[in-house]
Amino acid sequence: MLPAVFLETRQLSYQPAGQLHPIVSRISLQLHAGERVALIGTSGCGKSTLLKLILALQPASEGEVWCQGELIRPASVRALRGYRQQVQYIAQDPANTLDPRRSVADTLAEPLRQLTGSKPNNLQLEQALEHVRLDRRLLSQRCASLSGGQAQRVAIARAIALQPRFLLADEPVSGLDLPLRQQISQLLADLADRHDMGLLVVSHDLSSVAALCQRVLVMHNGEIVEDAPTQQLLRHPQHPASQQLLNAIPRLPPLVNQQ
Numbered sequence: 001m002l003p004a005v006f007l008e009t010r011q012l013s014y015q016p017a018g019q020l021h022p023i024v025s026r027i028s029l030q031l032h033a034g035e036r037v038a039l040i041g042t043s044g045c046g047k048s049t050l051l052k053l054i055l056a057l058q059p060a061s062e063g064e065v066w067c068q069g070e071l072i073r074p075a076s077v078r079a080l081r082g083y084r085q086q087v088q089y090i091a092q093d094p095a096n097t098l099d100p101r102r103s104v105a106d107t108l109a110e111p112l113r114q115l116t117g118s119k120p121n122n123l124q125l126e127q128a129l130e131h132v133r134l135d136r137r138l139l140s141q142r143c144a145s146l147s148g149g150q151a152q153r154v155a156i157a158r159a160i161a162l163q164p165r166f167l168l169a170d171e172p173v174s175g176l177d178l179p180l181r182q183q184i185s186q187l188l189a190d191l192a193d194r195h196d197m198g199l200l201v202v203s204h205d206l207s208s209v210a211a212l213c214q215r216v217l218v219m220h221n222g223e224i225v226e227d228a229p230t231q232q233l234l235r236h237p238q239h240p241a242s243q244q245l246l247n248a249i250p251r252l253p254p255l256v257n258q259q
């Protein structure tokens, strides 16, 4: 039996004024507690916009977002406050969302202070770094000095410090080299397991999320055109857009006969 529905959208749409077509068109979907879901589609199909609508970071033209049976949008300030703690977000290109002038310690202290109401001690900050397998000596460094992979991990540590029930991550591994992608994906999987946390991971690259997610939503022109278990989608994609994404996965070129 599936776990309870945690997040739900009903007919969620976004159409900027004066634009002929919606960017997100009447999307109704359910995400279950602890579920790991990929949202994939070609560049510009509306993935990031859908994520921001779900997070109530951007106003919708119509539709609703529900979290554990509570209406989140149209916005209720009281409901939003709890929602922001339970559903965390890692924006695209996290290195750019960290304040380069702040230290790693300050960056991690902020959500912890929000959660507990008091200033976190060094041990708590070290534990936050340990969760994402970073050395505690990084605490005193400025964010500007972090490598891309370290910044990614600090952004993840900041998001999970609030102990969210669901993490929405926009292209968390794009821009990283292959070994680092695998490490970050494995880290997200471990954290999701350890904290019983659901994941909604946006990517334009099916291969980078197939191992991490049990279910895939395929987005095309603002609509979800396929919603299937990952293995089923990999073997029997139904929609041409899914087929196209599968075909886009790079394969090793055939070996040239050297005899």
Ligand SMILES: Nc1ncnc2c1ncn2[C@@H]1O[C@H](COP(=O)(O)OP(=O)(O)OP(=O)(O)O)[C@@H](O)[C@H]1O
Binding pocket: 016, 023, 041, 042, 043, 044, 045, 046, 047, 048, 049, 050, 204
């Ligand atoms: N507020 C807005 N007003 C007008 N157009 C917008 C607005 N927000 C997004 N768009 C457009 O909507 C389309 C979808 O953008 P979005 O960032 O959601 O796509 P995406 O699938 O996440 O793309 P990518 O994979 O490249 O990040 C793009 O063409 C974008 O320029």
